[in-house]
Amino acid sequence: MAGGVTALTAHPTYAVFERYMVLYKRLWRASVFSSFALPLLFLASIGLGVGQYVGSLEGVPYAAWIVPGVLASTAFQMAVGESTYGVLGSFKWTRSSHAMYATRVSIGDMLRGWLLYLVVRGVIAVAVFMAVVVWFGVLASPWALATPLVAALLTVATAAPVTAFAASIDHDSYFALLFRFVMIPATLFSGVFFPVEQMGGWKVAAYVSPLWHGVALCRAATLGQEPPWPVWAHAGVLVAVAAAGWWWASAAFRRRLRD
Amino acid sequence: MQPLIYARGLVKRFGSFTAVDGIDLEVQPGEAFGFLGPNGAGKSSTMRMISCVSMPSAGELRILGRDPVREGPAIRARLGVCPQLDNLDPDLTVWENLTTYARYFGLSRAEARRKAGELLEFAQLTEKASSLVEPLSGGMKRRLTIARAMVNDPELVLLDEPTTGLDPQARHLLWERLFRLKQQGVTLVLTTHYMDEAEQLCDRLVVMDGGRIVAEGSPRRLIEDYSSPEVVELRFGLEELAGYVPRLEGVGDRVDPLPDRILLYAKDGDEAVAEVHRRGLTPSSVLVRRSTLEDVFLHLTGRTLVD
Numbered sequence: 001m002a003g004g005v006t007a008l009t010a011h012p013t014y015a016v017f018e019r020y021m022v023l024y025k026r027l028w029r030a031s032v033f034s035s036f037a038l039p040l041l042f043l044a045s046i047g048l049g050v051g052q053y054v055g056s057l058e059g060v061p062y063a064a065w066i067v068p069g070v071l072a073s074t075a076f077q078m079a080v081g082e083s084t085y086g087v088l089g090s091f092k093w094t095r096s097s098h099a100m101y102a103t104r105v106s107i108g109d110m111l112r113g114w115l116l117y118l119v120v121r122g123v124i125a126v127a128v129f130m131a132v133v134v135w136f137g138v139l140a141s142p143w144a145l146a147t148p149l150v151a152a153l154l155t156v157a158t159a160a161p162v163t164a165f166a167a168s169i170d171h172d173s174y175f176a177l178l179f180r181f182v183m184i185p186a187t188l189f190s191g192v193f194f195p196v197e198q199m200g201g202w203k204v205a206a207y208v209s210p211l212w213h214g215v216a217l218c219r220a221a222t223l224g225q226e227p228p229w230p231v232w233a234h235a236g237v238l239v240a241v242a243a244a245g246w247w248w249a250s251a252a253f254r255r256r257l258r259d
Numbered sequence: 260m261q262p263l264i265y266a267r268g269l270v271k272r273f274g275s276f277t278a279v280d281g282i283d284l285e286v287q288p289g290e291a292f293g294f295l296g297p298n299g300a301g302k303s304s305t306m307r308m309i310s311c312v313s314m315p316s317a318g319e320l321r322i323l324g325r326d327p328v329r330e331g332p333a334i335r336a337r338l339g340v341c342p343q344l345d346n347l348d349p350d351l352t353v354w355e356n357l358t359t360y361a362r363y364f365g366l367s368r369a370e371a372r373r374k375a376g377e378l379l380e381f382a383q384l385t386e387k388a389s390s391l392v393e394p395l396s397g398g399m400k401r402r403l404t405i406a407r408a409m410v411n412d413p414e415l416v417l418l419d420e421p422t423t424g425l426d427p428q429a430r431h432l433l434w435e436r437l438f439r440l441k442q443q444g445v446t447l448v449l450t451t452h453y454m455d456e457a458e459q460l461c462d463r464l465v466v467m468d469g470g471r472i473v474a475e476g477s478p479r480r481l482i483e484d485y486s487s488p489e490v491v492e493l494r495f496g497l498e499e500l501a502g503y504v505p506r507l508e509g510v511g512d513r514v515d516p517l518p519d520r521i522l523l524y525a526k527d528g529d530e531a532v533a534e535v536h537r538r539g540l541t542p543s544s545v546l547v548r549r550s551t552l553e554d555v556f557l558h559l560t561g562r563t564l565v566d
């Protein structure tokens with residue numbers, strides 16, 4: 001593109017990312033605190049409670065088995081939570097997305113800046129979580145260092161389609177459907193709390209859930225085991241879901257902003 | 260010179276509804292151009308297409324000589340847009356609203372801060388810098404939205420009802436600022452429902468109605484073409500006005516009954532008043548004034564009952 005734009009500094013994608021970070025810099029304490037408190041609560045409840053009954057699973061102590069699941073679901077829940085009311089509101093109530101689009105920022109920049117911000121959030125949440133649980137001896141393998149990477153991929157694979165959904169609907173009552181029929185079932189049946197093999201034939205339902213692939217990769221990393229599918233297959237599904245979500249979100253943003 | 264805005268047969272449809280119905284426009288660099296028209300005329304729909312966010316349904320549109328469909332971001336980088344409805348970022352402070360917006364246009368951090376300071380001054384919101392947007396008054400939000408539109412030193416400024424909700428002092432201040440921008444060669448396009456604003460600011464106007472342009476020209480030219488030099492306003496207490504219309508037939512050039520008064524368009528107002536009295540009519544009040552854009556507007560947009 002020609003024009004005087006090139007001489008200026010901030011890339012529009014980065015400018016969008018920065019807008020979210022301005023807000024995060026004000027709110028990060030609360031957010032880091034909850035990433036910090038959550039694993040402690042979990043470990044207390046499982047270590048003292050459930051774990052006593054379950055003992056070990058697939059040859060590892062239940063606490064060590066469940067930690068990577070909770071880790072992945074932290075990123076998953078953050079991505080879903082952030083991508084609902086805020087996204088719809090920026091089109092429908094505050095129209096701040098319209099304001100952003102009236103500048104040099106393109107729809108691609110808006111999506112990239114937004115997802116980049118969520119990746120940073122997801123990685124911070126997971127890193128804080130790991131910094132806590134590492135002291136409980138539940139991270140068995142140095143591959144655990146790869147979990148933030150998995151969290152980043154899972155964040156994008158979750159946030160992209162949920163953002164697209166939020167940008168497509170006209171009323172926030174649809175979020176209740178999303179929470180009840182997508183997010184809660186996904187959290188319960190994606191191998192976070194028990195192996196999907198226990199669901200018999202129903203386990204194929206987990207295969208379409210990005211969370212299951214995220215959990216599988218996180219668990220493989222923290223326990224130093226082989227994942228159920230080859231790593232490239234899990235990662236491939238996450239990339240495919242992210243790409244489909246991206247495509248859908250671009251279309252939804254276009255319809256909203258260019259009408 | 261190449262026009263900054265060039266439109267031919269421009270159409271905007273929403274479903275089966277046609278909001279803008281084939282308009283032609285040309286706005287030259289340095290011009291101050293205005294849209295007038297009643298509610299729903301299609302002014303904002305047109306402005307949104309000119310600001311390269313809303314895509315035309317048909318017709319040709321070129322902004323700054325470029326194609327808005329393919330080169331949207333590059334064109335928008337050089338525009339300043341104040342939409343009809345404020346769309347400030349409620350999560351951010353007044354200051355951050357300006358600095359983040361500056362960053363969307365690619366200004367460096369230092370430049371963004373300098374610009375934000377300058378624009379807070381412009382909007383007279385310096386002491387509100389660290390406030391969130393929500394507690395601001397309606398007029399303050401409006402001023403901030405206008406200031407935000409200037410953050411990239413735009414070549415073309417698009418203002419959709421900029422002064423709606425501003426107090427008279429803020430309005431006059433804004434007029435003065437816009438006039439200064441115009442002196443610097445910035446091209447202004449605005450919509451307004453205030454005829455005095457249009458007369459003060461615009462070199463050239465179009466009147467829109469039902470998605471079409473029904474008249475075009477300088478304010479003075481429009482008055483010459485669509486009104487008479489003087490207007491007589493007659494009031495007749497609480498009586499039904501329609502009954503007087505036949506009795507005023509032929510006084511001046513045209514008779515327009517409004518809900519509360521009758522307007523007589525005439526070359527010479529005093530002469531028309533004399534004629535009214537000669538016909539034995541006794542209005543409760545008589546006012547002779549010069550014709551204004553308001554009269555043109557009322558005439559063109561069918562707010563009058565009889566033509």
Ligand SMILES: Nc1ncnc2c1ncn2[C@@H]1O[C@H](COP(=O)(O)OP(=O)(O)OP(=O)(O)O)[C@@H](O)[C@H]1O
Pocket residue numbers: 259273276277278296297298299300301302303304305343
């Ligand atoms: N997004 C939309 N979807 C459907 N119809 C729309 C949309 N935007 C505008 N319209 C319709 O198009 C017509 C023109 O609207 P527009 O906002 O352009 O009018 P306007 O001249 O700016 O009016 P006002 O003076 O009230 O601001 C209206 O009938 C309006 O209902």
Ligand SMILES: [Mg+2]
Pocket residue numbers: 302303304343419
């Ligand atoms: Mg409007």
